Amino acid sequence: MTSRILLISPEFYGFEYEIQASLQFIGFDVSWINNKELPLDYHGTGSKLKIFRRIYFFLFLPQIRYLRHELRKLKDLKFDIIFSINCHVICPYLFRELRKENPGIRSILFLWDSLSMYSWEKEIKCFDEVYTFDYLDSKRMKIRYKPNFFLVKNSAQDNHEYDLFFAGKFNRYRLLIIEKLNKKFEGTGIKSYIRLWPDHKNFLHNVLIYSILKILNSSKNWILDYVYNYEAVTGILARKYVNTNKLEYGFIQNCASVSNVILDLPFKNQTGYSHRLIDALANGKKILTTNAFILGESFYNPEQIKVLNSVDQDIDVDWIFTKSKFKAPEYIRDLELTVWLKSILNVEFS
Numbered sequence: 001m002t003s004r005i006l007l008i009s010p011e012f013y014g015f016e017y018e019i020q021a022s023l024q025f026i027g028f029d030v031s032w033i034n035n036k037e038l039p040l041d042y043h044g045t046g047s048k049l050k051i052f053r054r055i056y057f058f059l060f061l062p063q064i065r066y067l068r069h070e071l072r073k074l075k076d077l078k079f080d081i082i083f084s085i086n087c088h089v090i091c092p093y094l095f096r097e098l099r100k101e102n103p104g105i106r107s108i109l110f111l112w113d114s115l116s117m118y119s120w121e122k123e124i125k126c127f128d129e130v131y132t133f134d135y136l137d138s139k140r141m142k143i144r145y146k147p148n149f150f151l152v153k154n155s156a157q158d159n160h161e162y163d164l165f166f167a168g169k170f171n172r173y174r175l176l177i178i179e180k181l182n183k184k185f186e187g188t189g190i191k192s193y194i195r196l197w198p199d200h201k202n203f204l205h206n207v208l209i210y211s212i213l214k215i216l217n218s219s220k221n222w223i224l225d226y227v228y229n230y231e232a233v234t235g236i237l238a239r240k241y242v243n244t245n246k247l248e249y250g251f252i253q254n255c256a257s258v259s260n261v262i263l264d265l266p267f268k269n270q271t272g273y274s275h276r277l278i279d280a281l282a283n284g285k286k287i288l289t290t291n292a293f294i295l296g297e298s299f300y301n302p303e304q305i306k307v308l309n310s311v312d313q314d315i316d317v318d319w320i321f322t323k324s325k326f327k328a329p330e331y332i333r334d335l336e337l338t339v340w341l342k343s344i345l346n347v348e349f350s
Contacts, residue, residue, distance in 0.1 A: 004029045004078060005345075006098070009085040010036060013249035015275075018151055019085075022338045026347055031079070033070045037088045038062050043118045048204070048222070064093045071097060081345065082107045087123035095126055110344060112148055115141070116269035131344060133272035135293060148272070149340035150279045150332075163320050164192040164288070165259035167252045168276070170242065172228045174265045177290070177308075178241060181263075181315075188317050193255055194263070197246040198233040205230060256280070261320050264289035278335055284326040286319075299329040 005028045009016050016032060023030045037044075039062070042053035057063065066089055071077065079102055084090060087109070098105055109127040111120070114134045124130050124141065131146040132138050138145035164185075168174065178194055185192070210230045213223050231237035235244050256262060262280040264287055266272070271293045280287050287305045294300055295307060304326045306319065334340070341347070 002027065002029045003080045004031070005081040005083055006031050006033065006074075006079045007083050007085075008033045008035045008089070009083075010034070010088065013252075015151075018337060019341070022341055023083075025338060026342060026345075028081075031074050033067075033089070035084060035086055035088050035090075038066060041088065043087070043120060045117055045119055046222075046225070063089050063091045067091070067094050067097075077101045079105055081105065082127075083345065084109050084127070086111060086113055087118070087120040090120075090123045090126060092126060108344060110146065111137070112272075112275075114267070114270040114272060117267060134270060136271045146340075146344065147335055148275050148278050149335050149337045150275065150282045151337055159258070160260040160323060161191075161258040162193045162255065162260070163190045164261045164263055165194070165255055166263035166265065167193075167195045167247050167255065168265065169246075170196040170198045170229070170232045171267065172225055173268050175228065175239075175242070177265055179239075182241075184315060185317070190317065190320055193259065194241040195243050195247060196232070196239075196241060197243040198229060205233065256285070257283070259285070260323055261286045261288055264291060266291050278332065281332045282328045282335070284328060286324055286326070288315075288320075299331050301326065 005023060007016075007020060007023065007030055009019060009032070011034055016034075020030045020032055040053045040056050041047070042050050042057060047053060077098060077100075079098060082094075082098060082105060084107075090109075095107065107127045107129070109124065109130045111130070111132040111134070115121070115132075115137045116134075121141070124143065130141075130143040132141070132143055133146065133148045135145055137143070166178070174196060178196070182192075182194075204226075210227065213227055216223065218224070228237065232242055233244065256279070262276065262285045264274060264277045264280070266274050266277075266289075271291065273291065273294070277287060277289060277291070277294075281299065281304075285304075288308055289305065290308045292307050292309060294305060303324070306316070308315070334343070
């Protein structure tokens, strides 16, 4: 009999469809629920007015109402495995409902965001098996460490259109690094394609609040983050590398395939490796990253990977210009999505 799996994953560049297709290829009958961040969610470590948000969730139970609606859309609730990526809509109600029909159901969680970004410690306890892409989180929470997966490798181009490439969500930390790198590379002839786009409109996204905070001209991080995000969303932030809309995943992949060096700028306090970095390694690209934890990995190659410890450090411009292609180490090849899923779900290879 075909095993049935309930996949609960975020919408992210169409990865949810790729994961479903790989699960079906392995042999699962797959149902999917969007693991989306609900309005006023209080789990974000940078969220403001947390008490207000918690009261809203306690009184109105939006996560339960959302899950009840999604579960009703499924043909039935007979499942062998729950596989969740992240915990946005995860709550005990989900497990109570599913265990009514499936007392022996396996529950597996993979976190592809760091706990420095989301406080999911309580939700983690709902699962039988938990993995995280963040090495420090794995040590601190005593959960399993598993780097991110990559999709099927691109056909990397020998003729490079760009020397340096980056595309990702906007935040002030990334903006400051990119601005300093641009100044550092002035006059070098480096051809780069760099784009940032706003993550979201804050629920307090308001011209009056923005105007007041702008007048205050405070150096407090939360005020600066609000001001910069508002300006990025509205287009006030006049930078050629700041878009008001995100780029399509296919376009990003095409740009990466014709780039010599991939710039990797993970979020602050994140030690896990982004999909961007794993994908670049799988495709034999050179990488310039701010994630110093890669120095301790077995697959670290100083000819392929340079760590940016400080934006003030010297950067070898010749290294950026020099065209090189590297072979993906076996460890990275084993992170291809289908192999990765078989490992996490403990599915035997045929």
